[in-house]
Amino acid sequence: MDFEKLAQLDAADPLAHCRAQFVIPADTVYLDGNSLGLLSHATQARVAEVTAGQWGQDGIKSWNKHQWVQLPQRVGEKLAPLIGAAPGQVVCCDSISVNLFKALSAALSLVKQQDEGARPRHQVLSTRDNFPTDLYMVQGLSSIVGSERCELQLADESELLANPQAFITEQTAVVLITEVNFRTGRRLPVAKLIEHAHRVGARVIVDLAHSAGAMPVALDAWQADFAVGCTYKYLNGGPGAPAFIYVAKRHLPAISQPLAGWFGHANPFAFEADYEAAPGIEKMLSGTPAVLAMAAVDAALDSFTGVDLQQLRAKSVQLSELFLDLLESTGCANEFRCISPAQSHERGSQLSFAHDDAYAICQALIDAKIIADFRAPNYLRVGFTPLYTRFTDIGLAVERLAQIMADKSYLAPQFQQRHKVT
Ligand SMILES: *Cc1c(COP(=O)(O)O)cnc(C)c1O
Numbered sequence: 337m338d339f340e341k342l343a344q345l346d347a348a349d350p351l352a353h354c355r356a357q358f359v360i361p362a363d364t365v366y367l368d369g370n371s372l373g374l375l376s377h378a379t380q381a382r383v384a385e386v387t388a389g390q391w392g393q394d395g396i397k398s399w400n401k402h403q404w405v406q407l408p409q410r411v412g413e414k415l416a417p418l419i420g421a422a423p424g425q426v427v428c429c430d431s432i433s434v435n436l437f438k439a440l441s442a443a444l445s446l447v448k449q450q451d452e453g454a455r456p457r458h459q460v461l462s463t464r465d466n467f468p469t470d471l472y473m474v475q476g477l478s479s480i481v482g483s484e485r486c487e488l489q490l491a492d493e494s495e496l497l498a499n500p501q502a503f504i505t506e507q508t509a510v511v512l513i514t515e516v517n518f519r520t521g522r523r524l525p526v527a528k529l530i531e532h533a534h535r536v537g538a539r540v541i542v543d544l545a546h547s548a549g550a551m552p553v554a555l556d557a558w559q560a561d562f563a564v565g566c567t568y569k570y571l572n573g574g575p576g577a578p579a580f581i582y583v584a585k586r587h588l589p590a591i592s593q594p595l596a597g598w599f600g601h602a603n604p605f606a607f608e609a610d611y612e613a614a615p616g617i618e619k620m621l622s623g624t625p626a627v628l629a630m631a632a633v634d635a636a637l638d639s640f641t642g643v644d645l646q647q648l649r650a651k652s653v654q655l656s657e658l659f660l661d662l663l664e665s666t667g668c669a670n671e672f673r674c675i676s677p678a679q680s681h682e683r684g685s686q687l688s689f690a691h692d693d694a695y696a697i698c699q700a701l702i703d704a705k706i707i708a709d710f711r712a713p714n715y716l717r718v719g720f721t722p723l724y725t726r727f728t729d730i731g732l733a734v735e736r737l738a739q740i741m742a743d744k745s746y747l748a749p750q751f752q753q754r755h756k757v758t
Contacts, residue, residue: 337731345727351651354723357639364705365729370546370686370719371709373572382635386628407630408621414637415580419544420554426582427617428630432545432564435581436473438620439562442591443510443539444486457509464490467518470543500532508538516546516684519711521676523684527558550685552645555582573633581620588616597622639723651722652685658730659687666738686719699751704736710758
């Protein structure tokens with residue numbers, strides 16, 4: 337491994353200075369920011385300040401004094417530029433799953449108003465290989481409103497891309513598309529799919545779980561209708577950090593959503609018996625914000641200040657290409673089947689490799705302080721987070737992976753035992 341050359345790449349990296357903002361576990365190469373991003377020093381300090389300083393000293397006064405009550409909007413506005421959204425369209429709240437339920441309901445509420453007829457649009461089209469919770473939420477909504485209002489339709493990802501008009505039809509109410517496939521890292525052409533959907537009058541919900549903070553996203557320019565995403569992956573908001581939801585401004589007046597909690601009310605502190613939705617994006621809120629968790633997200637987003645997302649994407653591509661090149665040069669590449677697309681523009685910020693012993697290999701890697709993860713049935717995933725991953729780290733990761741493959745140390749019994757979280 338030519339570490340001198342890798343050090344030169346690090347020295348020339350315009351994002352190299354970002355790494356110092358993060359708490360990096362000692363001697364560890366962290367290639368799992370696509371699952372749980374690392375803690376930043378600013379986040380650590382903010383959580384201490386919000387607990388000891390705000391809650392500890394000011395108690396309930398903090399809702400006003402420290403503007404806790406505005407956190408969902410404030411964090412939403414801070415996030416908006418990272419996903420190409422103009423102000424007034426994003427709030428931070430709940431999980432992706434819950435936000436999807438709201439977005440699906442809101443999208444279907446538009447169908448009722450505009451397209452009522454003998455056979456209203458009722459299909460929610462998604463990909464079979466989508467993250468399961470996305471599909472489960474459609475099934476859950478369907479169980480309430482009935483399949484004549486909401487029916488999940490699954491397409492094979494490749495077939496959908498090859499022939500979108502065969503799947504997106506006059507029956508389609510919503511296309512629910514995740515930009516980056518969590519298993520394969522394949523990046524779908526969202527703008528093109530939105531165009532197809534709009535041509536036949538369907539709406540689109542985009543899931544940005546593996547996009548936000550990893551690459552430029554252009555929701556407004558794409559004319560997306562709705563979007564959801566999480567903040568604990570590439571945005572480094574912390575374990576279980578609240579997610580976000582985007583609604584295009586043009587839809588805000590007409591939509592409604594059924595998780596009509598008091599924080600989505602036009603006047604929550606009037607405590608009226610009847611629900612009246614807030615006029616703006618606040619109508620997507622339900623209950624009290626998780627202040628500690630949301631303060632962490634707020635601080636985490638500061639590490640993106642001044643970061644050029646094109647530059648971030650360029651480094652992500654460079655890191656993944658380097659990983660592939662180095663793996664090839666070690667000679668162990670042919671033991672794996674890379675299931676990620678060969679072309680970098682068709683990938684998100686991760687690579688996935690199939691191997692019968694992927695779980696054990698992943699455990700052996702973690703034991704060697706290279707943090708990757710495993711996804712069933714047999715995929716080893718490595719994620720690339722340009723803010724804190726160095727080119728040198730990629731060299732270390734491939735070197736240790738090659739070692740593990742050469743000495744077959746992954747066959748040791750301690751690496752075979754499955755944990756609950758993989
Ligand atoms: C990570 C991820 C989720 C997680 O959903 P939560 O409800 O926030 O746990 C959902 N969808 C996709 C595509 C994901 O990658």
